[in-house]
Amino acid sequence: MKANILIVEDEEPILELLALNISQAGYNPLRAISAEHAEKLINQAIPDIILLDWMLPGMTGIDFARKLRSNALTKSIPIIMLTARSDELDKVKGLEVGADDYITKPFSPRELNARIKAVLRRKAPELTEDLLKINGLELNPVSHRVTGNNKLLEMGPTEFRLLHFFMSNPERVYSRSQLLDKVWGSQIFIEDRTVDVHIRRLRNILTQSQHENLIQTVRGSGYRLSIK
Amino acid sequence: MKANILIVEDEEPILELLALNISQAGYNPLRAISAEHAEKLINQAIPDIILLDWMLPGMTGIDFARKLRSNALTKSIPIIMLTARSDELDKVKGLEVGADDYITKPFSPRELNARIKAVLRRKAPELTEDLLKINGLELNPVSHRVTGNNKLLEMGPTEFRLLHFFMSNPERVYSRSQLLDKVWGSQIFIEDRTVDVHIRRLRNILTQSQHENLIQTVRGSGYRLSIK
DNA sequence: ATTAAAATGTCATATTAATGTCATACGATC
DNA sequence: GATCGTATGACATTAATATGACATTTTAAT
Structure with a gap:
């Protein structure tokens, strides 16, 4: 196609x-x-x-x-x-x-x-169905799988989409509203704070392969995926 | 087919x-x-x-x-x-x-x-009519036979086509609609949920050779055949 | 044609996973 | 230490999937 x-x-x-x-x-x-x-x-x-x-x-x-x-x-x-x-x-x-x-x-x-x-x-x-790789973290949109240092990481659909989005747009800060728009969809009505919870869930999962620091908090602005 | x-x-x-x-x-x-x-x-x-x-x-x-x-x-x-x-x-x-x-x-x-x-x-x-082998599970399109660890597995036509499709496209997630298109045919009108039922029937059969975990559920997305 | 057996699709219900919210704890900044 | 923003754990609710039963259709056999 x-x-x-x-x-x-x-x-x-x-x-x-x-x-x-x-x-x-x-x-x-x-x-x-x-x-x-x-x-x-x-x-x-x-x-x-x-x-x-x-x-x-x-x-x-x-x-x-x-x-x-x-x-x-x-x-x-x-x-x-x-x-x-x-x-x-x-x-x-x-x-x-x-x-x-x-x-x-x-x-x-x-x-x-x-x-x-x-x-x-x-x-x-x-x-884009490209395999995304960052710092030993791999996300495969085709098989819908994530591995960190070759360890299989299991996560829910929302965390998957969130990580997919971050890995497609690394080194960039997104506000909670932006993330809601991009990851949840623009017509949905959800509390900003809910993003925090999903970020935590994602970080928890990434801890299994020591990737939890990839998702960084930018105080006053939002979150960012960064290798620095 | x-x-x-x-x-x-x-x-x-x-x-x-x-x-x-x-x-x-x-x-x-x-x-x-x-x-x-x-x-x-x-x-x-x-x-x-x-x-x-x-x-x-x-x-x-x-x-x-x-x-x-x-x-x-x-x-x-x-x-x-x-x-x-x-x-x-x-x-x-x-x-x-x-x-x-x-x-x-x-x-x-x-x-x-x-x-x-x-x-x-x-x-x-x-x-194609290629013999498919994955993890001890074999599907022969020519003889229309499936064996799991050399044990003959009997199944209905739909389950056979479904397994055939999955074995031809392993490690890939397919939504229920995609499966309906690919396995049932695109002009047919069937409920998405019906796919679930056939997945279960297939899993039940695969249980006979401990292959039931080959067909995995990907919540929010569909199903996948995977050895991981 | 008639009948029996097998296969199929749908539904109602059970089960499980995921989700969003809140209350509270924590930590940075001034 | 007061204030503001973020992190966390618990929990109720919602959503998705699994399952069993059943009516109907298809197929094969007689």
Whole structure:
């Protein structure tokens, strides 16, 4: 189930270069040389991500992005904006079209890949089935298993999701509300303090493999997974 | 549970030849003489593999492959492309439609068979006829027999298919819906909870050879076959 | 066709695990 | 040492899974 990535770019060589990178990264590239062309493709099937050049003939990339954002069907497609030089970046950002990310030409395949992956993960956190490893702690989303220094660690569903989230976003502090949003879901009504309890449960389990210090308290802010 | 292989080929003699090979190899061939015809068949039931001639009247094979890939329902059906001459192969590959394999005419039945088997093994191991062994538990798809530590285990058809699927995909969690799709079939309407009952029946049978812990419950997610 | 046996899906109930909350203890910061 | 934020243990409640029974369907045998 490869992700479809629509590239909208009028300069053919760049278009092909992008397509090549994308297919090598394991995604499925769709090519469009204009906004009109892109619209046709979108009507056939909603892509998972749109890579959009901000300068396009006729309708500019900015306008096109706005148009996508105003349509209910397309408004939630993540957009990554391509800008020619880094000094354009601020300008484009200032226009507030609501792109999910920006990338400046020339870009490295690695960077492009990383950004696509990040956007996909943000959109659907469980879409990535990659094995997560940090400091001897391993979480396997496929088998739904966690091991610490090769010792099997058993935990409840909430602790699993919580750890999954932290391991996907290490070295970053999250407030209790953010964690509730990301791990429990945004429409749910639960006390902030409940997060503390699940953190403790998680830490208790991680104690079995001396990983309890991975989950750190940031007084006044929230929690963080960190190896430091 | 034979694999359904959809052949899309406008030249009737070749179509029949392919169908013959395929049914002799123990699969179930479905015939389509055009992309339109193929679509109808696909709408009735998702085939396990599509053998697709890259040159078709009207919509070409390439376009058809793209279309299949852009639709969520069909995007994960493995496609094996048929090309007339080997010099066309690179051309077709360059078009990046995401075929899973390629085969050039004329092809030997042996080669065709091997490629089908390889693709199946990758995408749907439970449709191959390989003998499966895990931890003293053996399932033989050919003789339709299961033994646990050399003791013959008798079970109903559903339990057999369920075990077959799990043994083909070990160390992987499947939700009840996924299991219904994979083991019962996707067009069937059955309660999720029914899966629980069959899991229990299977576990009961596996108790005879102390294999009942192979099938594990993953709370909130589903079930898993695992030796850990 | 008729009957018996086997298999299947569903439901009601039992069992078990997980969850959220609270009261209280603890610890840092000023 | 007062205050604020966090940690912890206990507990009631909720949710998920396991189980046994049963009606119905399918299959095989006669």
